[in-house]
Amino acid sequence: MKRNPLVPYFLIFAMGFVIIFFLGIKGIGDAKEIANEGEEGGGEEVAFDPETYANQTCISCHGENLEGSSAPSLHGTGLSKEEVADILTNGTEGGMPAGLVEPDNIDEMAEWISNLK
The missing domain is CATH 1.20.5 (Single alpha-helices involved in coiled-coils or other helix-helix interfaces)
Known part of the structure; x- marks a missing residue:
């Protein structure tokens, strides 16, 4: 069989x-x-950390330690918080694109960058 x-x-x-x-x-x-x-608040909102954001986003142009690469160094720029916030909001003609940082986080990011030594 x-x-x-x-x-x-x-x-x-x-x-x-x-x-x-x-x-x-x-x-x-x-x-x-x-x-x-998702509606019950199951997910916690994570606080914005400028240093972590910079290490994830900004290093591609500003270099590993944000000391300059294809874009200028972010250390010791001499810019005020307001000037940095304006650049983050509007970008520059030199290649810095506008809108990389969420509008709610621009002040925090601008303060962190303006305080880099």
Whole structure:
């Protein structure tokens, strides 16, 4: 007697189909709960850290230690907080793009940059 070699594959397919079907039904039942999770304040708002932001964003142009690379050094610029905030908001003709820092965080970032020594 020869066995049909397709039977194990068919059984595996049928089991997979049944599992996917029931997991889909389970997901539909939990959809409202998952959607409400974000509205209940489940995620904490992280405070803005200018140094971390600079190390993630600014080093590509201003160099690893923000001491200059393809863009000028940010240390000892001699610019006031207001001047730095204006540059962060409007950019410069020299290549600094506007809008890299969220408007809510510009004052904090400007103060940090103006205090770099």
